[in-house]
Structure formats: structure tokens, C-alpha cells
Amino acid sequence: MYCRVRIGKKGGYGLERILEIENISLQFGGVKALDNVTYHINKGEIFSLIGPNGAGKTSMLNCISGLYHPTSGSILYKGKDITKMKPYERTSLGIARAFQNIALFAHMSVLDNLKLGKHSLMKSGVFSGGLYIGKASKEEIEHRQKVEEVIEFLELQDIRHTPVGTLPYGLQKRVEVGRALALRPELILLDEPMAGMNNAEKELMSRFILDMHEMMDTTVVLIEHDLGVVMSLSDHIAVLDFGKRIGFGTPKEIQQNPDVIKAYIGEETVM
Structure with a gap:
């Protein structure tokens, strides 16, 4: 249903x-949310x-995006240690995040929500009252163009001026992904982007994920409970259980991993 054809990209898979x-490791008092977890993601x-x-x-994504700082260990992004960096510093490096629980401004339009995310990267000064002058005006035009490209990419043209709070849940999730995508990240973190969606909406979101990966050359990190989606879309998978890594490999390797089968997949659902 979510079949993909892997086509070698610049440098090929797994070389960088x-x-x-x-x-x-991440600890809250006496509770270990993450316990000595190691894996890598290829460009x-x-x-x-x-x-x-x-x-x-989600605790792992929070560590990658900078919302949490791990108790121990390190996170390297393109060879650079970002473990202690703040979230906005990681965003400026090319990391963006879409949240599991929708974090949009309900009274604002789709367009304004996407623009708000993009404006976080503005480098030029802004005059009082939100008036863009000089270099800021040129930068605002460039940002608006990129936001328009995201609106077209996610097929949101017809609802661009609609308040987000009036939209169905599936469309709100798409706008949540769009706000992260408007930052034009090299690495995008998607926390259950298909949660609460019906099969048709999952099909559409799967296509968007494939397209952002293939057409925008974006590396995608996905948390998703639908194993059909995961096994069809993924190049590699890491499996966590009680904060520990119990599996890491290709979809085929994960499906055959006895520890993963016992803890998560189950004998009857192995594909």
C-alpha cells in the first residue's frame, strides 16, 4: 500500500x-526514560x-530537538556536537520538528501559521509594528515564497486563509508538518504525523513524506505506530523498549529480530 522504490541519491545510502x-541516557528523578541508547541516521x-x-x-526526539538535555551521552549532527545546544540553535543548523500534539495557533490562518514558523529564521531587523524595511523586506519576500511552495507541496491552497482551529484533525496535522517543513530543514523530526488519521489520510501523508524525502532531499525521522507504514517507508529502524534499544537495522532485519518480535511486533503480525 505504501510501496516505495529506493533510488540511489547523491552519494548513495549509508555513506554519510x-x-x-x-x-x-535521560533520567527524571529515579525514572530512566532513555538508557544508554546508540544508533545513527544516514543522510x-x-x-x-x-x-x-x-x-x-518522544523523549528521544526531545533530546534531538533540544527540548531535553540528556543526562549523559552525546548527539552529533553532521559531525558537530549539539548535545548542549538550545532548540533555536539546532533549528538554525537545519533541524525542524513537528509535534505529536498539535501546537498550532488555532485562531490564525494556515498561511499565518506557516509564516510564523518561517519568521523564526529571519536574520534582518524588523521595524516596530511588524513593518519590514530594507534587507528585512527582501528577506520577508523570500520567506513568503518558500511558504507558498510548502502550501502547494502539501496541497493546502484552498484553505490557506482558513483559521486552523476550524479545520478537521487530519488537515491540522498536515499544517503542523508544514510549519516544520517551511523551515526547509535538512533533518525533519515527525512525531506520529498520522495519529488519528483514517486510511485515506495516512496514504496521503505517506506520499508527502516520500516526496519531501525524494524531492526536497530531506532526511526524515519518523515515529509511527502503524507498522505497515513503517516497514514500507523506512530505510532503517531503531526499536526502543523501556528506554533501551532492542533493535536496529533494515525493515527486514527488524521483522526477524526475536527481541523486537517478543516486545513489540508479535508473532502474528510479522510481515
Whole structure:
């Protein structure tokens, strides 16, 4: 249903690591959310992070995006240690995040939500009252063009001026992804972008993920509970259980991993 054909890109798969997670642990009091987790993500792939509820998946994305700072271990992005960097510093390097729980401004339009995300990267000064002058005016025009490209890419043209809070849930999730995509990241983190969607909406979101990966040359990190989606879209998968990594490899390797089968997939659902 979500069949993809892997086509060699610049450099091919697996020749360049964009993200390296090294011995990451995260502790809240006496609770270990992550326990000595290690894996890497190659540039230009779709990488999925799966596991049972409470396994530590979202905590891991929070560490990558900078919302949490790990108790120990390191995170390298394109060879640079970003472990202690703040979220906005990571965004400026090319990392963007879409959240599991929709974090949009409900009273604002689709267009304004996307523009707001893009404006976080503006480098030029802004005059009082939101008036863009000089270099800021030119930069605003460039940002608006990129936002328009995202609107077209995600097929949001007909609802561009609609308040987000009036949209169906599936469209709101698409706008949430669009706000992250408007930052034109090299690495995008998608936390359950298909949660609560019907099959038709999942099909559409799967196509968008494939297109952002193939057409925009964006590396995708995906948390998703639908194993059909995960196995069809992913180049590599890491599996967490109680904060520990219990599997890492290609979809085929994960499907045959006895620890993963026992903890998460189950004998009857192996594909």
C-alpha cells in the first residue's frame, strides 16, 4: 500500500551520517526514560523510531530537538556536537520538528501559521509594528515564497486563509508538518504525523513524506505506530523498549529480530 522504490541519491545510502546518537541516557528523578541508547541516521534516508507506548520515543526526539538535555551521552549532527545546544540553535543548523500534539495557533490562518514558523529564521531587523524595511523586506519576500511552495507541496491552497482551529484533525496535522517543513530543514523530526488519521489520510501523508524525502532531499525521522507504514517507508529502524534499544537495522532485519518480535511486533503480525 505504501510501496516505495529506493533510488540511489547523491552519494548513495549509508555513506554519510547526518545524526549520531551515542550512549544517550535521560533520567527524571529515579525514572530512566532513555538508557544508554546508540544508533545513527544516514543522510537522505527515512528513519523510523518505534516501540511500545512509554518506550522513550518522544523523549528521544526531545533530546534531538533540544527540548531535553540528556543526562549523559552525546548527539552529533553532521559531525558537530549539539548535545548542549538550545532548540533555536539546532533549528538554525537545519533541524525542524513537528509535534505529536498539535501546537498550532488555532485562531490564525494556515498561511499565518506557516509564516510564523518561517519568521523564526529571519536574520534582518524588523521595524516596530511588524513593518519590514530594507534587507528585512527582501528577506520577508523570500520567506513568503518558500511558504507558498510548502502550501502547494502539501496541497493546502484552498484553505490557506482558513483559521486552523476550524479545520478537521487530519488537515491540522498536515499544517503542523508544514510549519516544520517551511523551515526547509535538512533533518525533519515527525512525531506520529498520522495519529488519528483514517486510511485515506495516512496514504496521503505517506506520499508527502516520500516526496519531501525524494524531492526536497530531506532526511526524515519518523515515529509511527502503524507498522505497515513503517516497514514500507523506512530505510532503517531503531526499536526502543523501556528506554533501551532492542533493535536496529533494515525493515527486514527488524521483522526477524526475536527481541523486537517478543516486545513489540508479535508473532502474528510479522510481515
